[in-house]
Amino acid sequence: MTHPPNAPAAPAAPGPARAPARPAGVPAQPAAAPAAAPAAGRGAWAVGRERLRVATTTEPGRLQILGAVLALLVVAFGAVTALQVDDRATAADDVVSRSQPLSADAAAIYRSLADADTTAASGFLAGTLEPEESRKRYDRDIATAARLLVKAAASTDGSGESAREIATLNEQLPRYTGLIERARAANRQGLPLGGAYLRYASQQMTSTLLPAAERLYAAETVHLQEDDESARTWPFLSLGLGLLVLAALVWAQRRNYTRTHRVFNHGLLAASAAAVVVVLWLLAAHTIARAGLDSARAHGQESLQVLNSARISSLTARANENLTLVARGAVLTEDGKNDKYEAEYTSSMGALTDALATAREWADDDAGRGPVDEAATRTAEWKQRHKDARAKDEAGDFDGALGLIVGSKESGRSTGQSFDQVDAALERALAHEQAEFTRSAADARDALTALPLGAAALGILGAAGAVLGINRRLSEYR
Amino acid sequence: MPNGAYPLVRRTAQRFRGWGGVAAMAVACGLTASLTLLPLAHGGDAAAVPGTHGGAGIGTGVQIKADTCEKPWASLTPSSADGPSIEAIKQRGKLVVGVDQSSYRWGYRNPETRALEGFDIELARAVAKDILGSEDAVIFRAIPTNQRIAALDSGKVDLVVRTMTINCKRIQQVAFSTAYFQAGQQVLAPKLAKDITGYDTSLKGKRVCTAEGSTAYEALEENSFGALFKDEGDGTKDDKDLLTVPNQLDCLARLQMGEVDAVVTDNALAAGQAAQDPAVELKGRPFTTEFYGVAAKLGNDDLVRRVNQVLVRYRQGPWQRAYKDWLEKDLPGITGPPPPLYK
Numbered sequence: 001m002t003h004p005p006n007a008p009a010a011p012a013a014p015g016p017a018r019a020p021a022r023p024a025g026v027p028a029q030p031a032a033a034p035a036a037a038p039a040a041g042r043g044a045w046a047v048g049r050e051r052l053r054v055a056t057t058t059e060p061g062r063l064q065i066l067g068a069v070l071a072l073l074v075v076a077f078g079a080v081t082a083l084q085v086d087d088r089a090t091a092a093d094d095v096v097s098r099s100q101p102l103s104a105d106a107a108a109i110y111r112s113l114a115d116a117d118t119t120a121a122s123g124f125l126a127g128t129l130e131p132e133e134s135r136k137r138y139d140r141d142i143a144t145a146a147r148l149l150v151k152a153a154a155s156t157d158g159s160g161e162s163a164r165e166i167a168t169l170n171e172q173l174p175r176y177t178g179l180i181e182r183a184r185a186a187n188r189q190g191l192p193l194g195g196a197y198l199r200y201a202s203q204q205m206t207s208t209l210l211p212a213a214e215r216l217y218a219a220e221t222v223h224l225q226e227d228d229e230s231a232r233t234w235p236f237l238s239l240g241l242g243l244l245v246l247a248a249l250v251w252a253q254r255r256n257y258t259r260t261h262r263v264f265n266h267g268l269l270a271a272s273a274a275a276v277v278v279v280l281w282l283l284a285a286h287t288i289a290r291a292g293l294d295s296a297r298a299h300g301q302e303s304l305q306v307l308n309s310a311r312i313s314s315l316t317a318r319a320n321e322n323l324t325l326v327a328r329g330a331v332l333t334e335d336g337k338n339d340k341y342e343a344e345y346t347s348s349m350g351a352l353t354d355a356l357a358t359a360r361e362w363a364d365d366d367a368g369r370g371p372v373d374e375a376a377t378r379t380a381e382w383k384q385r386h387k388d389a390r391a392k393d394e395a396g397d398f399d400g401a402l403g404l405i406v407g408s409k410e411s412g413r414s415t416g417q418s419f420d421q422v423d424a425a426l427e428r429a430l431a432h433e434q435a436e437f438t439r440s441a442a443d444a445r446d447a448l449t450a451l452p453l454g455a456a457a458l459g460i461l462g463a464a465g466a467v468l469g470i471n472r473r474l475s476e477y478r
Numbered sequence: 479m480p481n482g483a484y485p486l487v488r489r490t491a492q493r494f495r496g497w498g499g500v501a502a503m504a505v506a507c508g509l510t511a512s513l514t515l516l517p518l519a520h521g522g523d524a525a526a527v528p529g530t531h532g533g534a535g536i537g538t539g540v541q542i543k544a545d546t547c548e549k550p551w552a553s554l555t556p557s558s559a560d561g562p563s564i565e566a567i568k569q570r571g572k573l574v575v576g577v578d579q580s581s582y583r584w585g586y587r588n589p590e591t592r593a594l595e596g597f598d599i600e601l602a603r604a605v606a607k608d609i610l611g612s613e614d615a616v617i618f619r620a621i622p623t624n625q626r627i628a629a630l631d632s633g634k635v636d637l638v639v640r641t642m643t644i645n646c647k648r649i650q651q652v653a654f655s656t657a658y659f660q661a662g663q664q665v666l667a668p669k670l671a672k673d674i675t676g677y678d679t680s681l682k683g684k685r686v687c688t689a690e691g692s693t694a695y696e697a698l699e700e701n702s703f704g705a706l707f708k709d710e711g712d713g714t715k716d717d718k719d720l721l722t723v724p725n726q727l728d729c730l731a732r733l734q735m736g737e738v739d740a741v742v743t744d745n746a747l748a749a750g751q752a753a754q755d756p757a758v759e760l761k762g763r764p765f766t767t768e769f770y771g772v773a774a775k776l777g778n779d780d781l782v783r784r785v786n787q788v789l790v791r792y793r794q795g796p797w798q799r800a801y802k803d804w805l806e807k808d809l810p811g812i813t814g815p816p817p818p819l820y821k
Contacts (some may be wrong), residue, residue, distance in 0.1 A: 124589075182731075187589050191754045192580040194589065196727040203719060398617070402592075 060477045066252060067470030071463040073248055074271055077241045078459010081278055082452040084235035085285070089452065091231035092289060092445035095296075096438060099224040102155055102162075104434065105148045106217035107308055109169070111315075112148070113213055116141035117205045118319045120180050122406075124198060130184065142177060149173070152216070162223075165216040172208050176201055228297065231444065232290050235282065242279040249275060249466070256473065267469020274462030278455050285447045292444025300437020303362045307433060310355035310375070311426045317348035318419045321386060324393070325402055342390070352379055352422075359429065368432050375425035382418030389415060547646040551769045552819045553656045554779055556787035561780020564609060567636055573606040576621040576635035580727055582750035583804045584641050587620075594618050597804040601658065601772070602639045604796060608788045627651050630775045637785070638773040641746060643693070645768075653778060654771035655785040656818035658797070662764025663694050664745040666752065668733070669759050674740050676762015681705035687729035687738040690722045693766065694742040705740075730755060744768065749808035769816060789818065 055061025119138045123130040149169055156162040179201035187194030249272045256265050323341035356376045363369045385404060393401035407414025560568075567573050577598055578585035585598040603613035621629050621638065629635045630652055641661075644654045665681070667674040674680050677697075682704035688694040698707045709718045721738060723729055729741040730751045741748065745764045752758050772789075774781045793815045801812065 182734075186754070190589050192582050192586045192727060193730055193751075193754045195580045196725065196731040199725070199728060200731050 060474055063470055063474050063477075066255075067467050067474070070248060070252055070268075070271065070466040070470065073241075073245045074275060074462040074466055075459050077238070077245045077275065078278065078455050078457075078462065080241050081235065081238040081282060081455035081459070084238045085282070085448055085455060086452040088231050088233065088235065088286075088289070089445060089448035091227045092293070092441065092448055094227040095224065095231055095293070096441045096445050098155060099220065099227045100301075100437065100441065102152060103217065103220040103224045104304070105152055106213065106220045109145050109148045109152070110210065110213040110217055111308075111311065112141040112145040113205065113209055114312075114315060116145070117202055118315060118322075120183070121198060121202065121319070122322050124187070124195065130187075138180075142173070145169075146173065152220075161219040162216055165212045165219065168212040169209060169216070172204060172212070176204050176209060179204065228293060232293050234286060238282060239279070242275060242282065245275045245462075246272065246279070252466075252470075260473070265469045265472065267465045267467070267472060269469070270465030271462040271469065274458040274465065278458050278462075281451060281454060285451050288447035289444040292440050292442075292447065296437050296440035296444065299362070299364050300433055300440060303359060303368070303433040304430065304437065306355050306359045306362060307372075307426055307430050310352055310359060311423065311430070313348050313352035313355055314379075314419060314422050314426070317345050317352060318416075320345040320348060321405060321415060321419075324390075325398075325405060345386070349379070349383060363429075363433075364436075368429065368436070371425045371429035371432065375422050375429065378418050378421040378425060382415050382422065385413065385415045385418055547649060549819060550646045550649045551644045551654070551657045551771060551816075552821045553654055553771070553786055554783050555820045556790050556818075557780075557783035558787050559780065559783070561778075561783075563636070563774075563778040563781040564784060567609055567781075571610065571615060573602075573609060573616045573637070574635045575602040575606075575616055575618055576626060576629050576638040576640060577602060577618050578640045579620040580725065581641060581747055582727075582754055583808065584746065584750060585639070594620075597659075597800050598639045598641060600796075600800045600804070601792065602637065604792055605637065605639075605772070605785055605788050609784065626773070630773060633775070636774065636778075636781065641744070641770050642773055643744075643768045644771040648773075651776065652773040653776050653782045654773055655782055656789055656820070657769035657771055657816045658789055658792070659746065659770040660812075660816045661744045661746040661768045661770065663697055663742060663766040663768075664748050664764045665740055665742055665761040666729075666733075666748040666758055667740040667761050668757055670757070671739065674761055677703070677742070677765045678762065679703050681740065684739040685721060685737070687721055687723060687732050687741045689726045689729070689743065690724060692726070692743065693768070694744075695722060697766065698742060707742075727751065730758070733758065746770075746805075746809060749805065753808040786818065786820075793818075 055065060116138050119134055119141065123134045123138070149166055152162070153166045153170070156166065179197050183194045183197035183201060185194075186192075186197060249268060253265060253268050253272070256268070257263060320341045324339060324345065353376070356372055356379065360369055360372045360376070363372055389401045389404035392404060404413070405415050407416055577594060578596075579587040579594055581596065581598075584596045585594060586596050587593070588595050599618070602616055602618070606616035607613040609615075619629070619635050621635065621640065626638055626640070626642070627648075630638060638652075641659075642648075642654075643661075644657060648654070663677070665674065665676050665686075674684065681702070684705050686698060686702070686705040686707040688698060688707060695707070698705060707721050709721050719728070720732075723732065726741070726743040726747050727750075729738065729743065732738045733741055734755065740761075741751065743751075745760060748760055752760060772785050774785070797815045805812070
């Protein structure tokens, strides 16, 4: 980056160049304070003004000024373009490598915490000896949340909303796990106190941890949108300056032509070519980048959201399914007609089915549709198994229903297994859409990467061309 | 509990399209977390009085004599005759009983066997055996406090056997059997807390935990002896559940965590708490008198008479055996069941 040092020269030069205009209009003014000014200073001022006056009235002088102004304009154009595009390239890079992953991580933190809580509560159904599967799942959820929290903490700047939420989550997570372990210890001894601790832990989760995770996701999503917006903003200053530079170069060449009847000045022509290249490059790169970001938003981000909501619906449905057994069917909906958890289960399964249909519609290739179809098939299977379980429970066969819903892994016929299969398929679908997003957004970023350097280099080349072109004319006067 | 999440969810949902998914997750978790465990949150219902009668509970119930009900625990005379509700149960082949699953020694789910057991469960089985000939011909449904009466009304359960206190307010809504147990409010605190001596001035400045809407809470409202027992936002959605909790057993968790200094609840349930933690004990003497009864839907007189008939025999031996099995260790010194009183 050699141009920024040049940039300050730009405003300095037009100063003296324009300065003659004022003394010419108001010649008496500098003389208004002659007594105070030292003689030498006054002399230098006068000499400088005189020189400028001569320069503006003679052709070589005018050419010198013209050359300087053209060179400065071209350099300024290159510099501004480099800076503005660099901003956008940085923003696009942030989308790909920082804000979107952070937003996805925040969603994953939320999901892990929610899943841990559901798993811990479901373990209660199993009895004194929590199934190994359930324990592992809980451990994995907590580990995921803890790992992602560290990652998120490293990516935030230590202040602001995200940092605050991360701090809350880090403080509360050990407290939550502590309560869960107390619950397990009591449960192991066959004491109902375990249930009280489980409730306490769940209360911490719902009232403190999950809201903090939700706010973290919201904050990170705002960052993502900000980065996305700043990456896609057109660099208007740079484009305007580019047009100005081109107009000035055309004008200079036309002036040259009218005075000398020479059609081509190689230097000025080179400068024009450089400016045209930068302008076209700028337009093309930005169009590509915006297209990439649009595609990332449409195919990636939105698919990710609908898949996330599908995953959450399946989690809700599963939780409610467990509850029908925990509550043993005596908790009613507000109208007192139906089993509350069964009703909640049904509506969550409906939401899951709808989300899967939308996700399938939005999936733009077979690789994306595959796991979504798989999830839909497993959901249908889950519904059927659930129906069988309900029939057993209605008939008073509680243990039979429990077997169909919690079931052992070996039996392979429980709704718990269906839930796991749906979840796994959705995870694959999410991974696919995440890759799509990253690819599109990375394309957008790559379209911009070379531009700042190119604009800077072409700016310098163009300025050199303009100076050389003018100098060539100037040499004719010597 | 999910209530806390709703405003957030709504706000966020407005801000972001597609955030609805996460909003749904918040709700999901609210459900999972609170509702999974909700059924466990009711142990305090024996003490929970839905009405707002100042200082309800049996102690004051006696004082309401001059009012509408004289002795709410007076029930129908026993009879083994079959009526429409008994017929319906026989046709179904199962007696459906609403019980508790987290009141230790009374009605709780043994995590090891996954089966419900306790003093109340034994009584429910005795009723099933009398009506249907088998003590296994019973389906247990765990009912949360606020749906006890709805469950009876809607016919989801035939009976509720769940440390349910008989009082004037409740006899307007459900039909009770004769009393099968006498209990009273008492203070529970760590053994090491020698400065707490019972429901008296020793509670001054102490943090005391009670179940929401319980007679214990109302007793403290009347005279707290300077104890701290109210949460900010009590009775609203914003209740912090620090000193007032959904379930009497939650109090023991907070006592163990050092977040409260003492608990006030029925001595019958407090004994269940003490049985789960050898470091706490009942302090002083019970300061109210309450009777537990079996509840049936209002109007199912044949069923109530039948239960009373079962209780007549149950008091001659089975009661004492159940007491010995489940309660004597933590609630010693009770010589027998309260005598039945008929209308």
